[in-house]
Amino acid sequence: MKFLATAIVGAFVVEVEPQVDERGLFARTFCAEMFAAQGLPSHYPQCNVSMNHSRGTLRGLHFQAEPGKEAKLVRATRGTVYDVAVDLRPDSPSHLQWASVELSADRRNAFAIPAGCAHGFLTLEDGCELIYHMSSIYAPDLARGVRWDDPLFGIDWPFSPVVIGERDATYPSFNQEMVR
Template identity: 70%
Template sequence: MKFVPTAVSGAFVVEVEARSDDRGMFARTFDAQTFAAQGLVPVYPQCNVSQNHKRGTLRGIHYQAEPRPEIKLVRATRGRVFDVAVDLRPDSPSYLKWASVELDAISHNAFYIPAGCAHGFLTLEDDCELFYQMSETYVPELARGVRWDDPAFSIAWPFTPSIINERDAALESYSQETNL
């Protein structure tokens, strides 16, 4: 595996090193010792799947607040998405910056998103599925979110989403005081 730094401090694109032959392909997508050696969290007590039927579906931008912020390792198991992490850590050198990666089922890459960062994605084609490994279990009262089009971040989405659920569409703009 190769860990490629992004514009968000502590966020990495995780690229697999595939080996192919006449049978097909094999690649290691996760190894706890390799992640620990990189200084990344090697244990994920919760895993989630997000299935999305239509191109243009936006989910996010979500995070879990203190005292149980989540680290996420996200990968596309079907389809292709524009995946985004936004740094909401006031003491971070990349505070309010964002990083994106195109995740797809063919390259088997993943996005490691550190605690204190919010996450969202936009589907680039129909029939997408994402698999999340989470460092914390979900705590509903700590769930938070910010607007996908918040001018505080100025995320360069590839196109305007066509499907956003009511909850995500109603999220407010970021404010350090109200989003902790």
């Protein structure tokens, strides 16, 4: 695996290095030792799946407040998405910066997002599915969100969403109190 740094401190694009032969391919997608060496979680007690029917579906920007901050390892298992993380950690050198990666089932790449960041994505084709590995168990009372188009972040989405859930469409603009 290759770990490519992003604009967010501690966030990486994880690329696989497939071994290809006449049978197909084989690639390592996770190694606790390699992840720990990058300062990433090496234990993920929860895994979720997100199925999205239509191109232009937006989910996010989601995060959990203290003490339930969660790191995420996100991978597209079907289709292609524009995946975004925003650094909400007040003491981070990349505070309020964002990073994006095009996750593709064909490329088998992943986005390792540190705890304390908001996360969202926009589907670039119909029938996208993502797998999320979470570093902590979901706590509904700590679940938060912030506007996907908050001008404070200035995220350069490839196009405006076509499908967005009511909860995601009505999140407020960011303020630092949200993360506490």
